[in-house]
Amino acid sequence: MNEPEKNESRRSFLVKLSTSLAALSAVVASVPVLSSFFAPLLEKTPQVWRNVGELSKFKVGDTTLVQFQNADPEAWAGVTAHTAAWLRRDSEKSFTAFSANCTHLGCPVRWEKDAELFMCPCHGGVYYKDGSVAAGPPPKSLVRYKVRINKNQVEIQTSPVPITSISA
Ligand code: FES
Numbered sequence: 001m002n003e004p005e006k007n008e009s010r011r012s013f014l015v016k017l018s019t020s021l022a023a024l025s026a027v028v029a030s031v032p033v034l035s036s037f038f039a040p041l042l043e044k045t046p047q048v049w050r051n052v053g054e055l056s057k058f059k060v061g062d063t064t065l066v067q068f069q070n071a072d073p074e075a076w077a078g079v080t081a082h083t084a085a086w087l088r089r090d091s092e093k094s095f096t097a098f099s100a101n102c103t104h105l106g107c108p109v110r111w112e113k114d115a116e117l118f119m120c121p122c123h124g125g126v127y128y129k130d131g132s133v134a135a136g137p138p139p140k141s142l143v144r145y146k147v148r149i150n151k152n153q154v155e156i157q158t159s160p161v162p163i164t165s166i167s168a
Helices: 003-042
Strands: 049-054 063-069 082-089 095-099 110-112 117-119 133-135 147-150 153-157
Touching: 049 063, 049 147, 082 153, 095 147
Parallel strands: none
Antiparallel strands: 049 153, 063 082, 082 095, 110 117, 147 153
16 A cells, blocks of 8 residues: 555545544434433323322312322422322312412412412412412413312322423
């Protein structure tokens, strides 16, 4: 092999090497982006029915704060493994449950019975009785939980961090 052929061979090798390294870098750099893109498809959202009390404990028309354990509590979570919902008994056999967390930044909302509004103390968010936004910065309605009656017990279906991601 003469000198020009060696140079050409070396150049060709270096071009292939740099192309391969660039391709490898692109693959490595895209892993976090791709994994975050596909994560919702790959993760199975744990949803568990939690008992929040006997049916007779809730009066028709009342909206009551209930607390229950998250779907997937960590052993170290302590009180943070619990969450809350506003549970309304609409009729003898039906309930509506709203997340107690504001959809703006997650502060706990309170139910104002006389005004029939949910109020958020943090930035003045206000929700109507049906959970839709009445005023303030919340971007969307209060998240709803599914509710069922199981052998005279009221149960709420939990989901992780119900601030912005689920609806009934
Ligand atoms: S957290 Fe409720 S209005 Fe901001």
